[in-house]
Amino acid sequence: MIKEYPHVETEQRGPVLIIRLANEKASNSLTREMRMSLRDIVREIEDDHTVRAVYLTAKGKNFCAGGDLRMLTDANEPWPVHRRFRHAASLFPPLMKLNRPVVCGVRGVAIGGGMGLALMTDLVIVGESAKFSAGFFRLGAVPDCLTLYTLPRTIGLSRTRNFIYTNGSWNAQEIVDNGLALKVVPDDQVDAEGIAMAEKLAAGPAEVMGVAKQLLLKSFESSLDELMDYEGFGQVLAMSSVEFREGLQALVEKRPSDPMGAAAAVPYNDGLPSAGGGKG
Missing domain, CATH: 3.90.226.10 (2-enoyl-CoA Hydratase; Chain A, domain 1)
Incomplete structure (x- = not known):
């Protein structure tokens, strides 16, 4: 449409x-x-x-x-x-x-x-x-x-x-x-x-790509140590994502990865619960 x-x-x-x-x-x-x-x-x-x-x-x-x-x-x-x-x-x-x-x-x-x-x-x-x-x-x-x-x-x-x-x-x-x-x-x-x-x-791992984009935009004005920290914080998020877990499991099982399918299988939580306590 x-x-x-x-x-x-x-x-x-x-x-x-x-x-x-x-x-x-x-x-x-x-x-x-x-x-x-x-x-x-x-x-x-x-x-x-x-x-x-x-x-x-x-x-x-x-x-x-x-x-x-x-x-x-x-x-x-x-x-x-x-x-x-x-x-x-x-x-x-x-x-x-x-x-x-x-x-x-x-x-x-x-x-x-x-x-x-x-x-x-x-x-x-x-x-x-x-x-x-x-x-x-x-x-x-x-x-x-x-x-x-x-x-x-x-x-x-x-x-x-x-x-x-x-x-x-x-x-x-x-x-x-x-x-x-x-x-x-x-x-x-x-x-x-x-x-x-x-x-x-x-x-692919679209949400993880979004995190990587934020780090790329900081690359020119950040010091070596700052960017090392940013990479670490970003990796904490990436490796806790369903997209990473799916990618890792697919690698272990020697099969194609399906990050989009893995993400769709998990109830989405936008971090902003409604007044009734439901998930966004």
């Missing part, structure tokens, strides 16, 4: 939630409506344990053209910009820290903030028409949508400077060669590949 939000559509296929940017006439630019919808969807995912992985893509020939031109024209005074970024803080970091694996499928252009949106996900699959473009300095804007966080961590500071200062663009193969995407496929196979990857991740 497809659920429609302003400028976004969602569809759940088993354990995978598909999110499609759906404002084709504006090349899926990040309108107010789209931002609000994405924030609400991320919040819903956080509370829905039936979603074990996410696939983010877009309708039409382009993934996302970045900032909405009308918004940039009508709301560029200090306080509107401040408020917009306060709202962005309620969307972009939670998306990047979402404790489920997120796969992104990109066709056509991902410009500026559109590229930033793609880079907030865990794995990216690009179609042959895909193009990542900086575009910020062409407009006279500072790179945003967490681009200054994700790009240096992925490709290094020097290559980030080269890319953004020259208003660079990368085609699909260059995106892969720079380590920003997993593979290039024909445009008409992007969704099939992306959904298959999301399904594969959903069938």
Whole structure:
């Protein structure tokens, strides 16, 4: 069943939630409506344990053209910009820290903030028409949508400077060669590949992957000792999970592991018991 939000559509296929940017006439630019919808969807995912992985893509020939031109024209005074970024803080970091694996499928252009949106996900699959473009300095804007966080961590500071200062663009193969995407496929196979990857991740230890994601996001700013501690705390959680126990038992019994099935067989407890004492 497809659920429609302003400028976004969602569809759940088993354990995978598909999110499609759906404002084709504006090349899926990040309108107010789209931002609000994405924030609400991320919040819903956080509370829905039936979603074990996410696939983010877009309708039409382009993934996302970045900032909405009308918004940039009508709301560029200090306080509107401040408020917009306060709202962005309620969307972009939670998306990047979402404790489920997120796969992104990109066709056509991902410009500026559109590229930033793609880079907030865990794995990216690009179609042959895909193009990542900086575009910020062409407009006279500072790179945003967490681009200054994700790009240096992925490709290094020097290559980030080269890319953004020259208003660079990368085609699909260059995106892969720079380590920003997993593979290039024909445009008409992007969704099939992306959904298959999301399904594969959903069938694995998805909740443990969510813990690992939190640690990865701390890796650059943490000391050696701090990260050692984080790994230890994370492993305590991982090894107490039904996903780990299933994986270990499957290894001992020399059979395929089924973390998703093992997790489904255990009553879910969200840690927030209702007033009646029931489990969430």
